[in-house]
Amino acid sequence: MRAPxxxxxxxxxxxxxxxxxFVGDRSPITVAADLAGRRIGVSAxxxxxxxxELGDYLQxxxxxxxxxxxxxxxxxxxxxxxxHGELDVDDVELVPINSPGVDVPAEQLEDAATLKGADLFxxxxxxxxxxxxxxxxxxxxxxxxxxxxxxxxxxxxxxxxGLDERNAYASVWTVSSELVVDRPDLVQRLVDAVxxxxxxxxxxxxxxxxxxxxNLGVSPDAVGHGFGADFQQxxxxxxxxxxxxxxxxxxxxxxSNQLLQEPVALDQWAAPEFLNTxxxxxx
Numbered sequence: 001m002r003a004p005x006x007x008x009x010x011x012x013x014x015x016x017x018x019x020x021x022f023v024g025d026r027s028p029i030t031v032a033a034d035l036a037g038r039r040i041g042v043s044a045x046x047x048x049x050x051x052x053e054l055g056d057y058l059q060x061x062x063x064x065x066x067x068x069x070x071x072x073x074x075x076x077x078x079x080x081x082x083x084h085g086e087l088d089v090d091d092v093e094l095v096p097i098n099s100p101g102v103d104v105p106a107e108q109l110e111d112a113a114t115l116k117g118a119d120l121f122x123x124x125x126x127x128x129x130x131x132x133x134x135x136x137x138x139x140x141x142x143x144x145x146x147x148x149x150x151x152x153x154x155x156x157x158x159x160x161x162g163l164d165e166r167n168a169y170a171s172v173w174t175v176s177s178e179l180v181v182d183r184p185d186l187v188q189r190l191v192d193a194v195x196x197x198x199x200x201x202x203x204x205x206x207x208x209x210x211x212x213x214x215n216l217g218v219s220p221d222a223v224g225h226g227f228g229a230d231f232q233q234x235x236x237x238x239x240x241x242x243x244x245x246x247x248x249x250x251x252x253x254x255x256s257n258q259l260l261q262e263p264v265a266l267d268q269w270a271a272p273e274f275l276n277t278x279x280x281x282x283x
Contacts, residue, residue, distance in 0.1 A: 006062075007174040008271040010191055011237020014246050016168035018226045019143030020157030021081050022150055024132040029139065032085030032159050040092045041137030042078065043099035045071025049257050050078065050089050058261065069259050070102045073169065074141045076253055080167060081159045095137050100124045100146060118217025125149035125218075145218040145226030152222075170247040173237055180271055188274050191237075195278040198236030205232040236279075239272045 021040065023029045029038065045068045048054055057068055082088055100121040124146040131137060132155060139158060142150045147157070161167040173194070180187055201208045209232070213220045224231075244266055254260040 006177055007269075008177050008180050009172060009239070009266070009269045010175055010187070010271060011173045011194070011239060011275055012243040012247055013171040013173070013235065013237055014168055014243055015144075015171055015227070015231075016162060016165065017144045017228060017231075018147040018151075018160075018162045019077060019167060020141070020147065020159055020161045021078065021139040022128070022132070022142050022147070022155040022157050023139045024129075025154030025156065027132075027138065029158060032081055032083075032087065035082065035085060035139060035158065036087055036091050038092055038138040039095045039136075040078065041095050041097040041099075041131060041140035042074045043071045043102040044096045045069070045102055046074035046078070046099070046141075047071075047094045047096055049075040049259065050094060052258070054258060057259070065259075067102075069254065071099075072250075072253060072257070072259065073143070074099060074102070075257070077141055077143075077161055077167060080161060080164060084159045097131060097137060097140060099141065100128075116215050116217070118215060121146075122217055125153060129153040129155060143226070145213075145216055145222035148222040148225035149218055151225075166249075168246055170243065170250055172247065175271075184274075187271075188277060191274040192278045192281070195236055195275070195282070199282060201232045201235045208232045208235070237275060239270055239275055244270070 021035075029035060042050070048057075048068060049071050054068070057065060060068070078089070082091065125142075128140055128142055128146070128150050131140060142155075151157075175187055175190070209220045209223045212223045212227070216223070218226075228234075248266060251260065251263060251266070255263060
């Protein structure tokens with residue numbers, strides 16, 4: 001979205017998993033209204049978004065803009081959490097912390113054996129639990145299998161955002177526009193392989209769970225609790241109206257927070273012919 005014309009959209013995978021702002025097991029915070037005046041740990045990127053302090057964001061290249069925009073997951077989640085307590089951002093203290101999936105310290109990136117989550121973000125739940133136990137913040141954001149493992153330490157979500165469809169997000173899959181024009185055969189082979197893998201996953205749930213667990217460095221149980229017990233049934237990319245509408249909701253959040261200057265015409269960005277051809281092979 002931040003590089004109009006340079007990419008084409010091949011597919012969308014909607015995800016609504018376990019997520020929320022978590023507090024320690026001995027915390028007196030039980031409902032969203034209790035967050036008033038409390039220290040909320042979020043990434044520096046999320047703080048920039050929530051405070052509207054984007055600085056040189058628009059001058060950054062698309063990749064660096066993406067790194068800032070990753071904070072929108074936490075920002076949106078905090079706004080929805082505070083809404084439950086009739087609070088807004090000015091009612092809490094935002095404290096910058098390293099947030100897995102958003103912040104990767106340079107030395108950690110250099111030392112990582114691979115770019116897998118298991119190497120980039122090791123022992124996420126233990127690290128987040130320690131931040132809460134040390135009292136550095138009163139609440140912090142966690143989601144998907146990391147949230148499930150954090151709950152295993154005794155932490156609990158103030159509001160279970162996984163029950164609210166507004167917190168679903170669209171994992172998008174794009175490809176170079178040049179490749180679509182110059183090598184459509186190659187793009188089609190790629191999409192065929194991904195669709196085949198998604199269909200295979202439906203009948204091999206245990207294997208898929210183990211693969212995800214190894215990639216992310218979490219337990220198989222956390223994968224099921226974090227993504228949903230039936231997540232293996234939903235891995236085939238989509239471009240149907242519901243999936244596109246979800247992506248548009250994400251776009252509206254980016255626009256309203258000045259993370260995008262102009263709306264993207266999603267129907268023009270999409271290249272549905274590849275996915276349609278792949279799906280028709282299995283009909």
